[in-house]
Structure formats: C-alpha cells, structure tokens
Amino acid sequence: xxxxxxxxxxxxxxxxxxxxxxxxxxGYGVVTWIKRTTDGALQIExxxxxxxxxxxxxxxxxxADWGTSENNRRAKxxxxxxxxxxxxxxxxxxxxxxxxxxxxxxEATEAPA
Amino acid sequence: MSEDGSRDRLxxxxxxxxxxxxxxxxxxxLDMQIRDLVARGWSPGxxxxxxxxxxxxxxxxxxxxxxLSRERxxxxxxxxxxxxxxxxxxFALRRIRRKPGFALATVFVLALGIGSNVAIFGVVDATLLRxxxxxxxxxxxxLWDDQDGTPTPVSYPxxxxxxxxxxxLRSIATIYGSGVTARGPAGPERLQAGIAAGDVLGVAGLxxxxxxxxxxxxxxxxxxxAMLGEQFWRTRYDARRDVVGTxxxxxxxxREIIGVMPARAGILAERDExxxxxxxxxxxxxxxxxxFLRVVGRLQPxxxxxxxxxxxxxxxxxxxxSGVTDHRLSFQGVRERLVGDVRSLLLVLWGxxxxxxxxxxxxxxNLFLSQAAGRTREFAVRSALGAGRLRLTRQxxxxxxxxxxxxxxxxxGMSRLASGYVTEAAARAALLATPGLxxxxxxxxxxxxxxxxxxxxxxxTARVLGRRIAVDxxxxxxxxxxxxxxxxxxxxxxxxxxxALSVILLVGAGLMVTSMLRLMRQDPxxxxxxxxxxxxxxxxxxxxxxxxxxxxxxxALRRIRTVPGVSGAAAISHVPLEGSDTDGTFVIPGRDYAPEExxxxxxxxxxxxxxxxxxxxxxxxxxxxxxxxRDGRQVTIISRSLAERYWPDGDAVGQRLEFRWATEGAQExxxxxxxxxxxxxxxxxxxxxxxxxxxxxxxxxSLVVRADKNPVGLVPAIRRRLAEIDPLQPVSDIATLExxxxxxxxxxxxxxxxxxxxxxxxxxxxxxxxxxxxAGSVAGRTRExxxxxxxxxxxxxxxxxxxxxxMRVIVPGLAIGLLGALALSRTLRALLYQVSVSDPRTFAxxxxxxxxxxxxxxxxxxxxxxGMDPTEAxxxx
Numbered sequence: 001x002x003x004x005x006x007x008x009x010x011x012x013x014x015x016x017x018x019x020x021x022x023x024x025x026x027g028y029g030v031v032t033w034i035k036r037t038t039d040g041a042l043q044i045e046x047x048x049x050x051x052x053x054x055x056x057x058x059x060x061x062x063x064a065d066w067g068t069s070e071n072n073r074r075a076k077x078x079x080x081x082x083x084x085x086x087x088x089x090x091x092x093x094x095x096x097x098x099x100x101x102x103x104x105x106x107e108a109t110e111a112p113a
Numbered sequence: 114m115s116e117d118g119s120r121d122r123l124x125x126x127x128x129x130x131x132x133x134x135x136x137x138x139x140x141x142x143l144d145m146q147i148r149d150l151v152a153r154g155w156s157p158g159x160x161x162x163x164x165x166x167x168x169x170x171x172x173x174x175x176x177x178x179x180x181l182s183r184e185r186x187x188x189x190x191x192x193x194x195x196x197x198x199x200x201x202x203x204f205a206l207r208r209i210r211r212k213p214g215f216a217l218a219t220v221f222v223l224a225l226g227i228g229s230n231v232a233i234f235g236v237v238d239a240t241l242l243r244x245x246x247x248x249x250x251x252x253x254x255x256l257w258d259d260q261d262g263t264p265t266p267v268s269y270p271x272x273x274x275x276x277x278x279x280x281x282l283r284s285i286a287t288i289y290g291s292g293v294t295a296r297g298p299a300g301p302e303r304l305q306a307g308i309a310a311g312d313v314l315g316v317a318g319l320x321x322x323x324x325x326x327x328x329x330x331x332x333x334x335x336x337x338x339a340m341l342g343e344q345f346w347r348t349r350y351d352a353r354r355d356v357v358g359t360x361x362x363x364x365x366x367x368r369e370i371i372g373v374m375p376a377r378a379g380i381l382a383e384r385d386e387x388x389x390x391x392x393x394x395x396x397x398x399x400x401x402x403x404x405f406l407r408v409v410g411r412l413q414p415x416x417x418x419x420x421x422x423x424x425x426x427x428x429x430x431x432x433x434x435s436g437v438t439d440h441r442l443s444f445q446g447v448r449e450r451l452v453g454d455v456r457s458l459l460l461v462l463w464g465x466x467x468x469x470x471x472x473x474x475x476x477x478x479n480l481f482l483s484q485a486a487g488r489t490r491e492f493a494v495r496s497a498l499g500a501g502r503l504r505l506t507r508q509x510x511x512x513x514x515x516x517x518x519x520x521x522x523x524x525x526g527m528s529r530l531a532s533g534y535v536t537e538a539a540a541r542a543a544l545l546a547t548p549g550l551x552x553x554x555x556x557x558x559x560x561x562x563x564x565x566x567x568x569x570x571x572x573x574t575a576r577v578l579g580r581r582i583a584v585d586x587x588x589x590x591x592x593x594x595x596x597x598x599x600x601x602x603x604x605x606x607x608x609x610x611x612x613a614l615s616v617i618l619l620v621g622a623g624l625m626v627t628s629m630l631r632l633m634r635q636d637p638x639x640x641x642x643x644x645x646x647x648x649x650x651x652x653x654x655x656x657x658x659x660x661x662x663x664x665x666x667x668x669a670l671r672r673i674r675t676v677p678g679v680s681g682a683a684a685i686s687h688v689p690l691e692g693s694d695t696d697g698t699f700v701i702p703g704r705d706y707a708p709e710e711x712x713x714x715x716x717x718x719x720x721x722x723x724x725x726x727x728x729x730x731x732x733x734x735x736x737x738x739x740x741x742x743r744d745g746r747q748v749t750i751i752s753r754s755l756a757e758r759y760w761p762d763g764d765a766v767g768q769r770l771e772f773r774w775a776t777e778g779a780q781e782x783x784x785x786x787x788x789x790x791x792x793x794x795x796x797x798x799x800x801x802x803x804x805x806x807x808x809x810x811x812x813x814x815s816l817v818v819r820a821d822k823n824p825v826g827l828v829p830a831i832r833r834r835l836a837e838i839d840p841l842q843p844v845s846d847i848a849t850l851e852x853x854x855x856x857x858x859x860x861x862x863x864x865x866x867x868x869x870x871x872x873x874x875x876x877x878x879x880x881x882x883x884x885x886x887x888a889g890s891v892a893g894r895t896r897e898x899x900x901x902x903x904x905x906x907x908x909x910x911x912x913x914x915x916x917x918x919x920m921r922v923i924v925p926g927l928a929i930g931l932l933g934a935l936a937l938s939r940t941l942r943a944l945l946y947q948v949s950v951s952d953p954r955t956f957a958x959x960x961x962x963x964x965x966x967x968x969x970x971x972x973x974x975x976x977x978x979x980g981m982d983p984t985e986a987x988x989x990x
Contacts, residue, residue, distance in 0.1 A: 026141065027142055028141065028142045028145040028146065031142070032149075045167065045169030046167045046168045046169065047139075047168040047169035047170060047173075048169060048174075050138065050139065050177075050178055051174060051177045051178060051181060054177075054182065057181075057185065058181055069141070069145075071148075073141055073144070074137060074141070075137075075141050076134070076138045076141070
C-alpha cells in the first residue's frame with residue numbers, strides 16, 4: 001500500500017468486464033478480485049464500482065440476476081453478455097496497443113531530434 | 114411475456130422495488146466487507162467504520178444507482194411495448210394480406226364514412242366554427258334599409274344620413290360591385306371592381322397591405338385613384354410593393370395606384386375576388402329611390418348588439434321624424450349575413466354524415482364481430498399460452514386501428530375530391546371558406562378515424578374477451594364461423610340500429626327530393642330554354658352622354674338580331690333569378706297608404722322585345738316599342754300581381770303611378786305582363802315595374818338573346834357584332850338562362866344530392882348488415898334446417914321461418930327509424946318546399962323501399978338454406 005495509482009478513465013469498465021470473464025459474480029466479488037489482482041495498487045473507492053456496473057448493465061454489456069451468495073444471502077450477480085464479451089476483447093486489444101505505445105516512449109533511448 | 118395484471122402491480126411498486134434492490138446490493142457489499150474484516154481480526158465496530166470508509170459516499174452512490182435503475186426500467190418497458198406493438202402490427206398486416214378483399218372492403222366503407230364527415234366538417238369549420246376573418250369580427254355588421262321587414266340595399270342619400278348620424282358606429286362604408294375594363298395583354302379585360310365610399314379598411318379592422326386606403330377626400334374630389342385587390346396584386350403584379358404611385362388604366366382612364374386592399378375585405382363586398390377598389394363618386398342618378406348600395410359598419414367597441422340596435426332604431430326614428438325618409442334600418446352580423454339559411458343546411462348535413470359514420474361503424478363492428486367469432490379458438494390458444502386479456506384487447510384494437518387509419522387516410526383523400534362540391538352548397542358562406550387542408554380538419558380526420566376504430570374494434574373485443582376462454586378452447590370447432598347465439602343477438606341489435614339510422618337518412622333524402630321535384634315544376638314566369646344572357650357594362654367616361662348609351666344598346670340589339678339563328682334579342686337591367694338589388698316603393702297618385710303598407714315593387718329597365726324574347730306573356734295593353742322613352746311620354750309596364758292588387762277591377766292600363774328612380778313625375782301604365790320569379794323558384798312572385806331603357810339609359814345591362822337552336826353556339830357571332838360597334842367593349846357573365854335557373858337552385862340541389870348519396874350508402878350498408886346476420890344465423894342452424902327438411906318440411910316453410918325470424922330484426926329498426934325521422938325531420942323545415950316534414954307519402958315510400966331491400970338481403974341466404982340437400986346438411990356437423 002502507499003503507492004496508489006489513479007484509475008484512467010474507461011479502464012474501470014475494462015477491469016469489471018475482465019473480472020466477469022470467468023463467470024457470474026456479485027459486486028463485492030468484483031471489487032475483491034480487482035483489489036487482489038492489482039495488489040491494491042489502484043485508488044478506487046469501492047462505491048465507485050457500483051454505478052460503473054449499472055452503467056454497463058444499461059449498455060447491455062453485462063446482465064444481472066438475483067441469486068444466493070456463498071453465505072446464503074440475497075445478492076445481485078452480474079455476468080457478461082455476448083456484446084460484453086466482444087467489448088472486452090476490443091478494450092483489451094486497444095489497451096494493449098495503448099500501453100505498448102506508452103512503453104515505447106518510456107523506454108526510449110534516443111533524444112528527440 | 115409477463116401476466117398483464119402482475120405487470121400493472123409491478124409498475125405501481127416499481128419505485129419501492131428499485132429502492133429495495135439498491136439497498137440490498139449496497140447492504141450486501143458492506144456486510145461482506147465487514148465480515149471479511151472481522152475475519153481478519155477487526156472489532157465489529159471498527160470493521161463497520163472501515164467498510165464505510167472504503168466504500169466512499171454511500172448516499173451519493175445509492176442515488177446514482179437509483180437513477181440508473183430507473184433509466185433501465187423505463188427502457189425495458191418501452192422496448193417491451195414496442196415489441197408487442199410490432200407483433201400486433203405484423204399480425205394485423207398478416208390478416209390484411211391473408212384476406213385482402215375483406216380488408217379493402219372495410220377500409221373503403223370506412224373511408225366513405227370518414228371522407229363524408231371530413232368534407233362536411235371542413236365547410237362547417239370554415240363557415241360556422243372558425244373565428245371571423247376580421248379583428249373583433251362580431252362588431253362588423255351589414256346595414257340594410259328595412260322595408261316591411263325585408264332587408265333591402267341602401268340608397269346613397271341614406272348612406273350619407275347614417276354616416277352623419279350613426280353614432281353607434283365606429284366606421285361605416287358602402288360598396289357596390291361593378292365591373293371595369295382594363296387593357297390586358299389579350300385585349301380588353303373585365304375586372305371586378307368594388308366601388309366604395311366611407312372607410313372600408315376601418316370597418317374590416319385591417320390595415321392596407323401596402324400604401325394607404327381610400328380616404329373621404331378621394332371620394333369628395335372624385336380623385337383618379339385606385340386600390341388593387343390582394344389577389345390581383347399578387348397574380349398580376351407579383352406582389353411588388355413599388356406598385357404604389359404607378360398607374361393603371363381602367364375604362365380608358367389612368368388612375369394612380371394608392372395601395373393594396375387585403376383579400377378579406379372582399380367579404381364585405383360579398384365578392385370572391387375584387388380586383389380593384391375605386392372611390393365612389395356621387396352622381397345625380399343616385400337618388401333616394403335607388404336602392405343599390407351595400408352598407409357595412411363596425412359598431413363602437415364594447416357597445417354590444419342590443420345597445421347598438423336601440424341606438425340605430427333611435428337614429429332611424431329621428432330621420433323618419435324629420436321627414437328625410439320613411440325607412441327603417443336593420444342589421445346583420447357577418448356570419449348571419451353570409452351563412453344565414455345555409456347554417457341549418459350545413460348542420461343537417463353534419464348530422465347526416467354523423468349518422469352515416471355511425472352506420473359504417475355498426476357495420477364494421479358486425480363484420481369484425483363475425484371475424485372474431487371465427488377466431489375464438491385462436492384467442493383461446495393464445496390465452497392458454499399466456500397472453501393476458503389486456504394483451505389480446507390491445508391486439509384486436511391494433512387491428513382495428515390499422516383499418517381505421519387506412520380508412521381515415523383514404524377518406525381524407527375522398528373528402529378533398531368532395532369538398533369543392535360541398536362548398537358549392539355553402540353558397541355565399543363559401544366566402545369564409547379557405548381552400549386547402551388546414552390543421553383543424555386534419556386533427557378532426559385523425560380523431561374520428563381513431564374514434565371509429567375504437568368503436569368498431571371494441572364490440573368484438575368485448576365479446577371475445579367476455580367469454581370464458583377455457584371453455585372456448587374445449588368447445589369451439591375449427592371452421593365454424595357462425596358465432597355463439599349471444600354474439601348473434603348482439604349482431605342483430607347492431608343491424609336494427611343500422612336500419613333505424615338509414616331510415617332517418619332516407620326520410621331526409623326523400624323529403625328533399627320531393628321538394629326539389631316540386632320546385633322544378635315551378636313556373637319561373639319566362640321560358641329559359643334557348644336563351645342566353647351576356648352582360649355589358651359601359652364605361653361612363655367613354656359613354657358619358659345618356660344618348661350614347663341608348664345608342665350603343667340600340668345598335669347592338671339591331672345587329673345581333675341579324676345573326677342567323679337568332680329569333681329575338683333585348684336588354685334588361687337584371688336577368689331574372691340572378692338576384693335583385695332594386696326593389697323599392699312607389700306611389701299611386703290620389704291614394705294614401707300607411708308607411709308600412711306603401712306599395713313596393715321590383716324595378717327593371719327593359720328594351721323593346723324583352724317580353725317577346727323571354728316569352729313573358731302580355732296580359733293587357735301593349736309591350737315596349739321603339740318610340741317609348743323617346744317621345745317624351747313617361748310610360749311603364751307592370752306585372753300581373755301589381756295590377757291585381759292595386760287595380761283589382763282590371764283597369765290598370767291607362768292608370769298612373771309614380772316612383773323616384775331617375776324618372777320624373779307619374780308614369781302611365783301601358784301594359785300588364787305576367788309575373789316572374791326574381792330571387793328564387795322557391796320564393797313567391799313579386800310585382801315588377803318595367804321602365805323603357807331609352808328613358809333611363811343605364812350603363813350596365815344584360816343582353817338576352819333567344820336562339821332557334823343551341824344559344825351557346827351564337828356567342829362568337831354576337832361578340833363579332835358587338836366588336837363592330839366598339840372593339841374595346843368587353844362582354845362578361847355569359848350564361849344560358851337554363852344555367853341561371855339551375856344556379857338558383859344549386860344549393861338545394863347539391864344538398865339534396867349529398868343527402869341522397871349518404872342515404873343510398875346507408876341503405877346499402879344496412880342491407881349488407883341484414884345479409885350478414887341472416888347468413889350467419891342460417892349457417893349456425895344448418896343442422897336444424899337439415900333436420901326439418903329431412904322430417905318433411907317444405908322449403909317454403911323453412912324460408913318463411915327464416916324470414917319471420919329476420920323480420921324481428923328489421924321491423925323494430927324500421928319503426929324506431931320512422932319515429933326518429935319524425936322527430937328529426939323538423940330540422941329540415943327551412944329547406945323543404947311545399948312538403949310537410951311528416952309527409953306521409955315520403956314516409957311510406959321509405960318504409961316500402963327499406964322492407965324491399967331488407968327482404969332481398971334476407972332472401973338470398975334464406976333461399977340457399979331452404980334449397981339445400983338435407984343429407985348434405987346433416988353431414989356438415
């Protein structure tokens with residue numbers, strides 16, 4: 001902890017979609033998955049995740065159903081739709097291109113002409 | 114698809130449901146977080162605090178989630194609705210495609226009903242409902258000289274009296290319609306002119322479109338100025354604003370254009386299109402005895418009609434007291450004047466088309482009902498598959514709405530074709546009508562289409578859904594379309610209603626036809642066949658001298674008589690039945706009458722040969738000869754009713770009478786001729802005084818020419834003869850007298866034709882209804898009829914059984930219809946001529962026709978049933 005990174009606009013969507021890649025999950029599951037995967041490096045409030053989930057749901061990239069959680073509580077489970085899956089692939093590929101480009105700059109050895 | 118009922122409940126509970134869902138989701142998160150923290154060793158209190166800290170602003174997030182959830186719900190609901198609507202529409206279209214004949218027939222029938230309503234409504238709206246085209250239009254009045262309760266045009270001196278003393282008026286103007294000749298690109302051209310004094314724009318409450326209006330100084334000075342009418346200005350001058358200051362040549366005289374008059378002002382002149390407005394210059398011949406002016410005024414604002422009438426009467430009484438005149442004054446509002454009698458006519462037509470639409474709806478309801486009966490199984494299946502009642506209703510309504518809107522669109526098209534004809538019926542009131550489609554009419558068309566669709570769509574819906582659908586699924590057999598006995602009972606009720614409504618329309622049409630037949634039998638007092646009339650208006654600047662005008666007409670008639678095929682030619686100041694502007698009082702020397710009983714007559718100027726050409730019979734004395742009006746003797750010819758009334762002993766010839774009309778002193782009666790109808794075939798004859806043309810020398814006269822054969826073919830030759838005398842002189846208003854007679858009954862004829870058309874359609878629809886109901890009931894009883902036939906019943910007995918049964922539908926409908934007609938025919942009273950509103954012959958005829966038509970409609974399916982093979986019939990079900 002300590003070295004917190006601000007989340008780039010739009011990358012939260014990518015992370016949520018990715019979190020749901022392996023199957024339905026509730027909001028808390030998504031939050032903990034993201035924290036665990038990023039080692040808690042990202043500075044997001046847990047609460048910020050939910051409007052993002054709802055927006056994705058409104059865009060029909062994910063859909064939701066009420067189910068029962070592992071400790072027998074009523075919980076809202078999200079899962080990817082077909083469009084959501086496609087969107088995830090698109091975002092991953094554009095993110096890769098973006099980060100590659102940024103890396104090239106970061107690792108550059110030649111001074112500007 | 115969810116159950117409709119539960120969805121409704123959901124909608125009500127939606128707010129709290131969203132609330133709950135958001136609460137659950139956020140709560141779950143926090144609880145899980147706390148649990149995990151506690152598991153990692155936090156105390157519950159600290160864990161809770163930490164969980165909230167990690168979450169951020171709980172309240173804001175909740176609010177955001179609620180908004181997003183609501184948005185999602187709305188979108189889902191809309192999508193579901195659209196999906197259902199698409200299904201319904203696709204369903205409706207599929208049904209149309211599957212039965213295009215049925216669909217086309219329903220759409221067409223509906224289009225008839227809607228089209229007729231829209232056409233009539235267009236005229237009713239324009240003439241009765243829409244505000245008048247003048248600001249504070251209720252203050253604009255037509256003022257008349259009241260002679261024995263008859264509104265009569267006004268003399269110029271009277272106009273001046275009213276202008277001077279009429280304190281109840283804010284503005285006053287007088288207009289008379291005339292014609293002027295302009296030099297057009299294709300030779301001389303006749304233009305409608307409004308000759309006006311006073312303040313026309315002030316009365317209309319409108320500013321001049323361009324330039325200025327006519328001023329009193331223009332009138333006093335007789336200035337050579339002119340205003341252009343809006344329409345003329347737009348078409349001929351391309352609405353150029355710089356016309357003001359230029360000049361126009363009218364009747365060979367250059368006039369300066371001072372402004373443009375708005376088209377609406379033409380309504381005050383009761384003319385369609387006034388091309389130019391000229392100042393009225395007082396002439397010597399405009400005496401108190403010559404009533405030729407139309408006077409319009411605008412009441413003082415806020416004065417109110419009653420107060421205005423009181424003050425007008427006081428003014429008139431003052432004028433009578435001071436001995437200036439013995440006439441009173443009456444006034445009419447613009448609508449009253451223009452719409453007048455047509456009002457009741459339009460309202461009757463409106464009622465008639467309303468009935469027609471009801472019949473159409475009833476018929477369609479019946480059709481849809483029998484359709485629905487055939488679809489009982491379909492609905493039962495759909496219902497079993499989970500479609501709720503509301504859902505099925507909506508599907509049925511969508512189907513009827515599709516038919517309704519298609520019918521409405523087609524009807525709108527039909528109404529465009531018919532509205533010109535209806536406007537003709539509106540006569541003068543058409544001045545208020547504007548051509549083209551306006552928003553009100555469009556809204557009306559859409560509204561009645563939807564309303565009609567709901568009416569005829571709901572009946573079957575109610576029937577289909579009122580049943581226990583599970584029972585239908587078990588019982589109904591595919592292919593059976595006759596419906597249940599209850600449904601047939603309802604159909605019967607509808608058909609009875611249709612019959613009643615068509616009887617009402619038939620009676621109305623019958624009464625109008627009888628009136629028209631009686632009217633056309635009326636003798637107009639002259640023989641119109643073979644006569645053509647042409648109007649000639651001599652410009653006063655080129656024909657300033659009386660002698661020159663007399664000379665012109667003299668020459669013209671002499672030359673026209675030489676045209677081969679012409680058997681007579683003469684000139685008259687007003688062609689009969691073309692309206693009259695010149696009735697007035699006269700005096701019989703040596704006799705005294707109370708003012709309200711003073712003798713009145715129509716006054717006409719005629720040339721020799723007029724009575725012969727028109728074949729108006731000479732009863733006593735002689736007709737006009739060349740010398741009359743030239744030999745210094747004051748002579749006159751009167752018509753029979755005057756002679757009989759004032760000289761009942763038959764000694765009128767040789768007596769004298771006196772009237773102030775460009776004549777001096779007493780006139781000697783030299784002949785008595787037959788009466789003619791001046792204003793309409795339905796109006797009583799009026800006594801007429803004829804004056805020789807040479808004595809009065811009018812500028813405008815109508816030539817009447819009698820031909821051996823077709824008078825229209827003579828027009829070119831007549832024009833050539835006239836051009837020989839004066840190539841610059843135009844001819845206008847060419848019409849055969851038969852056309853003029855026809856025109857005088859046009860309103861009535863159009864009205865009658867429309868009513869007959871509506872009644873015929875109604876009768877046809879009722880017959881179709883009777884047929885459908887009979888066919889349905891016969892089909893439902895195939896087995897029973899088969900049994901009867903097999904048991905030895907004669908086909909005739911079966912036939913009688915069916916007819917008797919269907920009579921139970923027809924007779925009550927007929928009886929109710931006749932009673933209804935008796936109650937409603939009173940509204941026609943003003944339009945009937947020599948026919949009582951409860952004319953027994955018409956009622957009997959209508960009843961006969963209806964029974965005949967209905968029986969035919971019953972007999973077609975009944976005979977088919979009675980003629981069937983019993984073994985076949987028994988095998989059917």
